[in-house]
Amino acid sequence: AQRVTQPEKLLSVFKGAPVELKCNYSYSGSPELFWYVQYSRQRLQLLLRHISRESIKGFTADLNKGETSFHLKKPFAQEEDSAMYYCALSGLAEGGGADGLTFGKGTHLIIQP
């Protein structure tokens, strides 16, 4: 069964410090990995996906297939980064298109001034 694990329920760091949100997964096959973010009073939105290899808002995430990890990193945290972060994976549905997403339980990131 596919599973996503985010070991930290809460992560608090000071502004300007590096941030790393951990994500480990289990999946038989080659999944797509994502990070979703939910800012206060806003809807869930895609932050980045591993296949695009982009840096969004200074965040990056590298897929490590050997360790089955997809940790989210940012070198210098900003106060506006405070939010709930969810790691998620998706497989390929029969006939093409994406499977439903499997989410982790989320990490609440708090950036202290």
Next chain:
Amino acid sequence: DAGVTQSPTHLIKTRGQQVTLRCSPKSGHDTVSWYQQALGQGPQFIFQYYEEEERQRGNFPDRFSGHQFPNYSSELNVNALLLGDSALYLCASSSFTYEQYFGPGTRLTVT
């Protein structure tokens, strides 16, 4: 484009009742997925609709059913409501890609 819209915003029902939640996908999207998010948890996949058929289903009982209309909008129906069904119900739409766009959710409270 308003993006994904859901109605109603909030809903209070009694145990044993039935409820219908509605979702309109983002313009250009043909696939709708539904998720249940309990307090303090990540969203859990309920099912996905494509071409008016249920394409994939998560680990939810048959009390949870859905429908997709020719205009790609979708409904989620839950019968015989239990207290444990209280949650935020999220709808997400996508096209033939992996990226899913989420709606604001419907908060269901079962008393």
